[in-house]
Amino acid sequence: MLNIRDTLHGWCHEGRPFALATVIGVRGSAPLPVGTALAVDADGNAVGGISGGCVEAAVYELGRQVLADRAAPARVAFGYSDSDAFAAGLTCGGEIDILVQRVEPGAQPQLAAALDAVTAGRPSAVAHVVDGPGELVGRTLHVPDEGAHEGTLGDESEDRAVVAHARALLRAGRTALIEVDGGGGEAENSDDGTCLRKLTVLVHVQASRPRMLIFGAVDFTAALSRAGSFLGYRVTVCDARPVFATPARFPHADEVVSDWPHRYLVDTEIDARTAVCVLTHDAKFDIPLLSLALTLPVGYVGAMGSRRTHEHRVGLLREAGVSQDQLARLHSPIGLDIGARTPEETAISITSEIIAHTNRATGRPLSDGVGPIHLPVLPLPGLATAP
Known part of the structure; x- marks a missing residue:
């Protein structure tokens, strides 16, 4: 739902009921990921x-019906339809599940609080029950990165479990489905005969911006800082030479620092x-910097230079x-090898590799592959996720 946070924020503060399809x-x-939403108000405005x-x-149309009838949340699936070219279906061949619910802003003040936070740029998560006991489906919790959560699922142990998972996802910067087992309320029997209710919760995450640390105040840095900013990174440029830093x-960088790279890191x-x-591709900067960076729990470490420079650098790193x-x-x-020559092309090459590495993708042309284009998001270690 955070893809339409600005409009929902306005509707909540106006007290305007709306139908939310998630x-x-x-x-x-499938074209869009889990968590993406469409909303419709009583006047037929859609976003x-x-x-x-x-x-x-x-x-x-389903949203307008749920809104007008004050109906219970409805779950609907869409897939590819080859029997009727005009049927509602996905031409990409995938399948998506949609939850459509009526939202009364006054009944869920925690949703308005969450939208206040994310529109102000504060890291927050919205935990959204999408499957479980009927009275809980559609309910939300606001989980800020610090401080107490807002809202409740009616059971303290479930609230604690959902909040813990939401904070883990906030740290990872990832929206995901989780499953929570807990007590409270009626539940159906599990395979071993115990009574347990299970909730499936979609955690919408608005995390702090990830960081891109660019070391070396060179021409390629200006283009890379612009590309990084476009992708949503908080960009820092660092160089030991104040005349260049x-x-x-580097107008697109969030900060420019004059310091020795390894000391700053x-x-x-x-x-x-x-x-x-x-x-920088200068050993006096690169070796102490990379020797440190490769020991840190960062997501990506890359270094510019020719293959000859790379071989020399690797030898020096081993000696270190x-x-x-x-x-x-x-x-x-x-x-990535895309034949980049200009700073702008090189920036695309670098950011493409970062995206591919982050998503554990191959970086090969899609035309060379088979099967689904969008692969499942891998679960975080130690985090129970829904199938």
Whole structure:
């Protein structure tokens, strides 16, 4: 739903009821990911989308019906239809599950609070029950990255479990489905005869921006900082030479730092989404910087240079005590082979490799592959996710 957060924020503060249609399951190739939403108000105004156009009309009509009839949340599936070319279906061949519900802003003040937070740029999650006991389907919790959550599922143990999962997903910057087993309320019997209710919860995440740390105030850095900013990264440019490390040279960077790269990296904030891009190709900067970066729990480490530079750099890193496992994390020469020559083309090459690495994709042309284009998102370690 956060793809339409600005409009929903306005509707909630106006007290305007609306129907919310949310993608809660994807199988095979589908145009948009889990969590994407379309909303319709009583005047027929629509915002967002759930399929890139294939089934919007059908979902729009269902939303208007649920809104007008004050009906219970409805779950509907759409797939490819080859028997009727005009049937509502996905031409991409995948299948999606949609939950359509009526939202009364006054009945869910925690949703308005969550939308306040995300529109203000504060990291927050919205935990949205999409399957379970009927009275809970559609209910939400607001889980900020710090402080107490807002809302309840009616059971304290379930609230704690959902909040813990939501905070883990916030740290990872990922929207995902989770399953929570808990007590409270009636439940159907499980295979072993025990009584247990199970909730499927879609956690919508608005995380802090991931960081892109670019070391080296060179011409390629200006293009890469612009591309990184476009992709939503908080971009830092760092170089030990103050004459080159100036905000005027890198207007798209969020900050420009004049410091020795390895000294800056020691003290700066990083996480598993951080991309470290070393563009200096100067050993006095690269070796201490990469020796440190390859030991840190960052998401990506890449270094620019020719193949000859790479071989020389690897030798120096080995002499500095960098292990083979650590060297295996290094993307060097940096970027994908797309024939890039200009700074702008090189920036696309580098960011393409970062995207492919982050999503564990091959980087090969889609025309060379078979099967679904969009692969399932892998679960986080230790986090129960819904199928």
